Amino acid sequence: MKSATPERLEPLKTDDYKFGFSDPEHYVFKSRKGLDREIVAEISWMKKEPEWMRDFRLKAFDIFNSKPMPNWGDTELMGQIDFQNMYYYLKPTEKIEADWSNVPDDIKRTFDKIGIPEAEQKFLAGVTAQYDSEAVYHSLRKELEAQGIVFMDMDSGLREHPDVVKKYFSTVIPPEDNKFAALNSAVWSGGSFVYIPKGVKVATPLQAYFRINSKNTGQFERTLIIADEGSSVHYIEGCTAPTYSSDSLHSAVVELIALPGSHLRYTTIQNWSNNVFNLVTKRAMAHRDSIVEWLDGNLGSKLTMKFPAVYLVGEGARGEILSCAMAGKGQHQDAGAKLVFAAPNTSGTIISKSVSKNGGRSSYRGLVKVYPNAANVKVNVRCDALLLDEESRSDTYPTMEINEESATVSHEATVSKVGEEQLFYLMSRGLKESDAVALIVNGFFEAFVKELPMEYAVELNRLIGMEMEGSVG
């Protein structure tokens, strides 16, 4: 994977949330507010789904109803979610547009503002862009198709590849897993479906953009990526949401399946507006000698709870989770990672970097679990927190369940503050205080940023620069 560091930081001039614009709503179909069995069935009917999926949704809905809200984490913020005061399904245009020229203008304008056309030009791989609940634009390079690579939105995946979907769907994250996974299973819409055939190495990253555009829209995308034996792929998803006065819920489920000898990397940078609840379940199954990597960047949102996991179920598998989070005023980034070792000679690394500012709160919540008889497991965990002021907060909740004597486990955690001397040094070189802090924060995130393709690295550094504007001085 080619990666690069941007040449420089370019702080932007606005204090406002950059993507806080919204287009007039032109939806072909919008379900009524709230959630019941009828709406769940209606979503399935609108999508013309097979019966098994409708039954799956209804069963998941029952599970959602029967499960209480989590009693751990930020229960106070979670308590603010009003499930009955949201729309669960929107269909912005009638069908998926095959080419860019057919995409409606206001949707295009939105994409313009977040830079999709540039990305389209710059990247050689296909682009699937999600606009609210369905993909409106979907292009796939012929080379990808010729190699048998499937890269489409999940709804199309279900229609065009029902057998593959039925075989793998919800095998990694069943609806019973947690309340939000159950909710997603009941009302999911959109997301990506990716299948990489045996032995195929995808040279350039596959990317999808996600975006919430409508007031009180729950976005429940469902992503399933299968890397078949000996294949390799890098999937990238970036998210920006416009600012709204009432709260939105984003609750995705992402399932990765790395079959023997494959290499699967999943990169996300999420930048939700500050009223979004971002409660996501992400998990990967790593089979024999496979490598799974999660790169997970979290900015914005009111509350994020996200703990990408790798279950190492085949001998020799490796899992790496690299996450960064930035928590500002009124925000809680409850992020972390899970590595579960269920096979011998498996290994894993967790690196977590969090920044808290203006009274923001970030938590690292991690699990390392080694099952008996999973011999010779090696795992390194490192979490670093940076606090920009006295009001901000950082907590670490590491859980280790090591049931195998041969395991080698290391855990390191640091909490630091932006030093007066660092600031003075940078300011003595002509940098304004906010730019100086942004450089220090960017440096702190460097271990994460250097793994990103250039364009994403630049975008992330810009977002960090924007976050710093008006937050100091």
Added chain:
Amino acid sequence: MTPLLEVRGLHVEVEGKPILKGVDLAIQKGEVHALMGPNGSGKSTLSNTLMGHPKYRVTQGTLLYEGRDITGLSADERARAGIFLAFQYPTAIPGLSVTNFLRTVLKSIRGADVPVKDFRKELKDKMELLEMKGSFAGRYVNDGFSGGEKKRLEILQMALIRPRCAILDETDSGLDIDALKVVSEGINRLRSPGIGMLLITHYQRLLNYVQPDFVHVLVEGRVEHSGGKELALELESKGYDWIEEKAR
């Protein structure tokens, strides 16, 4: 002629403790002044105060730069006005590469982006003059640097920024003789009629390589003695005691 930098009756406190007790100093463009003095005399306090460190509080007196009172300006405003401080103990910024750092700095100082190609060339040329390896540019600012590497990076910054007023705080400390020569050459190359320099040093040895026009001795927060470059040699042989006695 208006001095480039003029310090008038400067009193400075650090965390409530008075350190400078009435410093007077005037530097004209094109001049190199050396400020010497025993440990604890207030040399670093003066350099930090001139650059605008928030911890150093001016309780009396004024700082004039090109005739303008800069006492109320922040460090970044002073830097953009043309003042530069080469730090005695430069701070590490982990994760920030020297290249990114320098490019961001130049943009702030010059007020406009420097084209990548021009920047690369300028950086390469200046690094060669300071006998720095190319790989240096990819390392993180002062992170794990040796003393000599840190001082070279300070001089490299000065060479790129081209300040009108440069304050060098103990730039010779922690350097072996070869590094001292390279760094001194770097300083000499920047000497010009357009720049005024203040070299702060405890020892005379830097002044063997960078010849000052004037030498001042700071004792207990005051400039107690001033003279030409021969004063540095006198201090080298006689020590500071005779000036300290004179001060009493």
